[in-house]
Amino acid sequence: MTPGHWTVVLLCAGLACALTGCEQRHPSESAGQKLDRATQEVAASTKEAASKTAVALDDGAITAKVKGAIFAEPGLKSLQIEVDTKDGVVTLAGSVDTSEMRDRAVKIAGSLNGVRQVVDKLVVKA
Numbered sequence: 733m734t735p736g737h738w739t740v741v742l743l744c745a746g747l748a749c750a751l752t753g754c755e756q757r758h759p760s761e762s763a764g765q766k767l768d769r770a771t772q773e774v775a776a777s778t779k780e781a782a783s784k785t786a787v788a789l790d791d792g793a794i795t796a797k798v799k800g801a802i803f804a805e806p807g808l809k810s811l812q813i814e815v816d817t818k819d820g821v822v823t824l825a826g827s828v829d830t831s832e833m834r835d836r837a838v839k840i841a842g843s844l845n846g847v848r849q850v851v852d853k854l855v856v857k858a
Contacts, residue, residue, distance in 0.1 A: 790820070790846060791817040791818060791819065791820070792817070793846070794817045794820065794822065794844065794846045794847060795815050795816065795817040795822070797844050797845075797846070798815045798817070798822055798824075798840070798841045798844060798847070799815050801840045801841070801844060802815070802837055802840055802841070805836065805837075805840060807829075807833060807836075808828065808833055808836065808837055808840075812826045812827050812828065813825070813826040813827075813828065813837060813854065814826045815841070817847075819848070820846055820847060820848035820849070821847075821848055821849045821850075821851060822841045822842075822847050822849070822850050822851070823850075823851040823853060824837055824838065824841060824850065824851070824852055824853060824854050825853040825854065826853075826854060826855070827854065827855045827856070827857050828854055828855075828856060828857070829856070829857055830856060831856050833856075834852065834854045834856055837854060838850050838852050838854070
């Protein structure tokens with residue numbers, strides 16, 4: 733599901749709970765007060781989900797940039813290098829032919845905008 737779909741689902745679920753009274757924290761609340769509270773809770777959940785989605789999109793963009801930069805580098809076989817990004821930390825795994833190629837891949841990844849750190853799990857072929 734896209735982030736937009738999640739927003740609609742969360743909004744509908746929150747409104748349904750408020751209107752049916754499934755949440756009994758405040759039994760003296762009017763329907764309007766329940767609706768207001770449910771709307772605020774849904775808005776908070778939506779903001780948190782949007783933030784997580786933005787981080788995931790940023791990590792995906794960073795991974796794509798690193799893969800593209802490695803692929804463009806002569807001598808590096810991009811199909812043998814796996815790239816994973818989590819919270820701006822790029823992990824390079826796989827194998828390269830020489831230690832110079834490993835150093836070059838790490839340097840390329842670390843030089844890109846948005847990369848906070850590079851974890852080198854590359855192995856030099858014997």
